Amino acid sequence: MSEISSHLKDLKESLPENCTLVAVSKTKPSSDVLEAYEAGHRDFGENKVQELAQKAEELPKDIRWHMIGHLQRNKVKYIADFVHLIHGVDSLKLLKEINKQGRKSDRVIDCLLQMHIAEEDTKFGLDKNELDEILQGEQLKEMTHVRIAGLMGMATFTENQDQVRREFKNLKSLYDEIKNSDHTNVQMNTLSMGMSGDYAIALEEGSNMVRIGSAIFGARNY
Numbered sequence: 001m002s003e004i005s006s007h008l009k010d011l012k013e014s015l016p017e018n019c020t021l022v023a024v025s026k027t028k029p030s031s032d033v034l035e036a037y038e039a040g041h042r043d044f045g046e047n048k049v050q051e052l053a054q055k056a057e058e059l060p061k062d063i064r065w066h067m068i069g070h071l072q073r074n075k076v077k078y079i080a081d082f083v084h085l086i087h088g089v090d091s092l093k094l095l096k097e098i099n100k101q102g103r104k105s106d107r108v109i110d111c112l113l114q115m116h117i118a119e120e121d122t123k124f125g126l127d128k129n130e131l132d133e134i135l136q137g138e139q140l141k142e143m144t145h146v147r148i149a150g151l152m153g154m155a156t157f158t159e160n161q162d163q164v165r166r167e168f169k170n171l172k173s174l175y176d177e178i179k180n181s182d183h184t185n186v187q188m189n190t191l192s193m194g195m196s197g198d199y200a201i202a203l204e205e206g207s208n209m210v211r212i213g214s215a216i217f218g219a220r221n222y
């Protein structure tokens with residue numbers, strides 16, 4: 001068994017059944033993705049539009065592609081036709097553009113709103129007020145080609161596990177709050193949190209989608 005498929009197998013065995021594993025293949029060659037695909041994996045994540053579009057063209061069509069990185073509005077059109085889930089939606093303007101491109105592609109595109117949960121100020125994401133504005137505003141109701149399927153967040157990159165846990169806890173409680181309220185075009189079922197270094201904590205705090213790269217494909221060389 002290759003290293004990639006054995007990492008994948010071990011990881012899958014350790015994840016709860018309700019948890020989706022997004023294998024993050026950014027910077028890795030399509031041959032690595034294919035190896036994981038042949039081991040039965042179907043959900044893959046990329047953080048750059050160009051790389052995502054290129055791999056999607058080269059690789060089997062039943063792969064579910066997740067856009068996990070920061071997405072610029074002018075690039076939505078390159079992935080709208082096929083993307084399975086956009087994790088990093090952090091503005092109403094971006095959501096509007098996704099809706100527009102979804103209409104052109106005759107699809108309803110599933111999106112996660114990215115929340116700013118880290119104490120670091122280097123990461124993208126919405127705060128609670130911005131989240132409420134999007135969910136309670138009139139504009140979302142008219143967006144017939146997007147669906148808010150959940151929330152995504154990245155914890156601070158730190159050794160301090162208590163801090164990471166606290167940040168994930170905050171995200172989970174926001175998720176529960178929205179899940180239990182009623183908004184048009186919102187159907188919360190996905191909480192995307194946890195990466196190679198912190199997914200165990202994320203799972204303990206209620207994640208049901210983890211985005212894991214280096215623990216499957218090995219360290220990245222930039």
Ligand SMILES: *Cc1c(COP(=O)(O)O)cnc(C)c1O
Pocket residue numbers: 024026047068069154194195196197211212213214215
């Ligand atoms: C790169 C990346 C990951 C995966 O990171 P690893 O530490 O390699 O598991 C997860 N989420 C996002 C948004 C990323 O950009």
